[in-house]
Amino acid sequence: MPQSFNFKQLQNSLPKRPKDSHKGNFGKVFICAGSAGMGGAGILASETSLFCGSGLVKLTTDKSNVKAALSRNPEVMTAGINMGNDINVQIDIKDQDVILYGPGIYKTMATDAIFNEILKNSNNCKLIFDAGALHIMASVPHITKKLDQSILMTPHPGEAAILLKKSINEIQKNRTLAAENISKTYKASIVILKGMETVIYSAKDNESYICMDGGPELATGGTGDILAGLLSALLAQGLDEKNASLIAVAVHAEAGRIFSEEIGEIGLNASSLIPIIRKLLNQ
Numbered sequence: 001m002p003q004s005f006n007f008k009q010l011q012n013s014l015p016k017r018p019k020d021s022h023k024g025n026f027g028k029v030f031i032c033a034g035s036a037g038m039g040g041a042g043i044l045a046s047e048t049s050l051f052c053g054s055g056l057v058k059l060t061t062d063k064s065n066v067k068a069a070l071s072r073n074p075e076v077m078t079a080g081i082n083m084g085n086d087i088n089v090q091i092d093i094k095d096q097d098v099i100l101y102g103p104g105i106y107k108t109m110a111t112d113a114i115f116n117e118i119l120k121n122s123n124n125c126k127l128i129f130d131a132g133a134l135h136i137m138a139s140v141p142h143i144t145k146k147l148d149q150s151i152l153m154t155p156h157p158g159e160a161a162i163l164l165k166k167s168i169n170e171i172q173k174n175r176t177l178a179a180e181n182i183s184k185t186y187k188a189s190i191v192i193l194k195g196m197e198t199v200i201y202s203a204k205d206n207e208s209y210i211c212m213d214g215g216p217e218l219a220t221g222g223t224g225d226i227l228a229g230l231l232s233a234l235l236a237q238g239l240d241e242k243n244a245s246l247i248a249v250a251v252h253a254e255a256g257r258i259f260s261e262e263i264g265e266i267g268l269n270a271s272s273l274i275p276i277i278r279k280l281l282n283q
Contacts, residue, residue, distance in 0.1 A: 002176050002199070002208040005246060007254035007280075013243055014053070014234070014281065026055030027236025030096040030125075031229070032114055033103035035083045039065030041104025041131070041225045044270055046076045048229030049100070051278045054236045060091050085109040091117055099125045100232045103225045105132025112136055119147065126235050130154045130228045137186060138162045145187045150241055152190040153182060154228055160193055175199045176208040190241045192231075194224060198249050202242045209246060213253035217260040222270025227252045230277060251280050 017025075029049050034042030039061060046059040050073060059069055063080030070078050081089050089110045093099060099122055105111050115136045118127065127149060129137060134155050137144065141163075144151055155163060160171045160178050164185065171178045172195075179193040179201035193199040200209040227248060234244035255276040259268050 002210045004210050004212050005250065006211065006213045007250040007257075010247055010250050012281070012283070013239060013247070014237055023055040026053055027097040027233075027238070028056045028058070028095060029054045029098045029100065029232045029236050030058045030060070030093050031100045031103075031232065032060045032091060032118075033100070033105060033225070034059075034061035034065045034069075035104055035106040035108070035111070035132070036062045036064045038062075038104030038106070039068055040222065043069050043072050044222050044225040044274075045100060045103045045229035045232070046078075047073050047271070048226050048274050048277070049233045049236070050076055051274050052230050052233035052281055054098075054233045058092075058096075081110070083108060083110050083114075087113050089113055093118060093122055093125070096122070096125050098128065098232045098235045100128040100130065100228055102128075102130040102133030102136075103228055105136075107132060107135050107139070119143065122149065124149055126150045126152065126241070128152045128154065128228060128232055128235075131159070131224065134159045134163060138165075141185055147187065150190075151186065151188040152192070152231065152235075152241060152245065153186065153188045154192045154194065154224065154231070155182065156194045156224065176201070176210070179208060190245050192227075192245055192249060194227070198253070200242075200245050200249060202245075204242065211249045211253055213250060213257060215253075215256060215260055215265065217265045217268045218253070218256040220268050220270060223252070223256075223268075223273065226270050226273050226277070251277055254280060 042061040062083040066080035179191040231248040
């Protein structure tokens, strides 16, 4: 039986920061996001990861997005690559703690090559696959079963349908089962199935959790990129996969509620969530 939860029920389990802390204490996050024309996804995810406590954030994005990314967040180390059909594309994922791949990514020869590089050389990183990375995974459903490291997947219902080769209606009829089946098919330790009453399935304890918060104000482009960036930051700071997922989903939903209460349900731009989330994490 799925367990329900909301923001008020969760405790902030982020560790206290010692006075002699340095940036290396709070994790290195590598984000590969933003094909040409989709640069905002990488900017939103990396900004959220930075603002939510990651020690170091590196963004690799299509070269057309670099200027905008650096103008927005010079604190994020940003590199540009060709995300089209360059099969020799190079990424540097050495010494990272968390890798987030997929926001704003189109499936191309280059992004397929990046996916394979991440699987081959990510060592013991925690891997978050979102958006475009999920489409790549759906084309090679058994490849991740060879990995021993933690994989977290964050599909919305449409992506879940593609991953399981079912209709969206079938996914929505039994969301907890869909999340569990995605986990088993792709050997994911955590699956976060987004939408109304977001479902988190944890393979480690074979349990499903349903967030009772979250409303229509979050139904706008970019909010998924914010969630992925938040999740990367929590993992980088040492939270285990389940607690990081529960807190990320609950805080994300609570930020939406606060926006709705102060402004209304209409007109949320995803970046408005970031300062609210940062404030919630510091409480």
